[in-house]
Amino acid sequence: MGIRTLDNCGHGSFSNNPKLNSVMGHLLHSSILVPYHGWRISHRTHHQNHGHVENDESWHPLSEKVYKTLDKATQMLRFTLPFPMLAYPFYLWSRSPGKSGSHFDPNSDLFVPNQKKFVIRYQLCSS
Structure with a gap:
C-alpha cells in the first residue's frame, strides 16, 4: 500500500464499499498525521477547480x-524541493495564502455544514 492508496480512499475508488474507503482512509492518513476527511474534502475541491x-x-x-x-533566496526556497513538502503541515493548519481556516477545524469555511x-x-477517532 502506497501513497496512491491514500488518494484512492479519498476518491472512493479503493473499494466499492464507502465505509471501507473511510476506515482505510482514516487509518492510512492518521499514519502520516493528515486529517482524512479534511484532506478528502479539500482534495475534491482541488480537483473540481484544478488550475x-x-x-x-x-x-x-x-x-x-x-x-x-x-x-533570490525566497525564489529558490519556494520552488525547490524539499520546501514544498515541508510546507504541507502548515497548509493543513492554515490553508493556502489568502484563505482562512484549517483542515482540522470543523468550523472552517473549507467545509459546508453537512x-x-x-x-x-x-x-x-484520532484522539
Missing part, C-alpha cells in the same frame, strides 16, 4: 510580476 487561480484549494501560483519582486460531522468524527 483555477482563484478557486483552486491548494495551488496558488504567483504572477510573474510578484515572482520578480521576491529576493461535512462538519466528518471532520468531527476524524477528530474523535
